[in-house]
Amino acid sequence: MHSLSTVKSWLTVCTLDDIAPNTGVCALVEGQQVAIFRVGEDELYAIDNFDPFSNAYVLARGIVGDRGGIPKVASPIYKQNFNLRTGECFDDPSVTVKTFAVQRVDHQVQIGCHE
Secondary structure (H helix, E strand, O other): OOOHHHOOEEEEEEEHHHOOOOEEEEEEEOOEEEEEEEEOOOEEEEEEOEEOOOOEEOHHHOEEEEEOOEEEEEOOOOOOEEEOOOOEEOOOOOOEOOEOOEEEEOOEEEEEEOO
């Protein structure tokens, strides 16, 4: 997980309107595919777009929801569920995807960079 304290700069990747509520989009950040999710009207989360179960870059196209009030995405391939806050797989806690710092400035969605 990228903490805010290690963020050196912010990269604007899209506007908030580019992400429909309860869906995700993909952006290339520092050479990595990042899945950015808008939960409800204004909560933003960012995780690695790579699904370790199917070995495909597809998580941005997953189904957004929640499990016990925790925001999650279900992979569109084999349906494993990932915690959008921590990247942990609810179905197999030994598997975790990387998370990224994300923020909204005005109407711009930004991902934290470390280089």
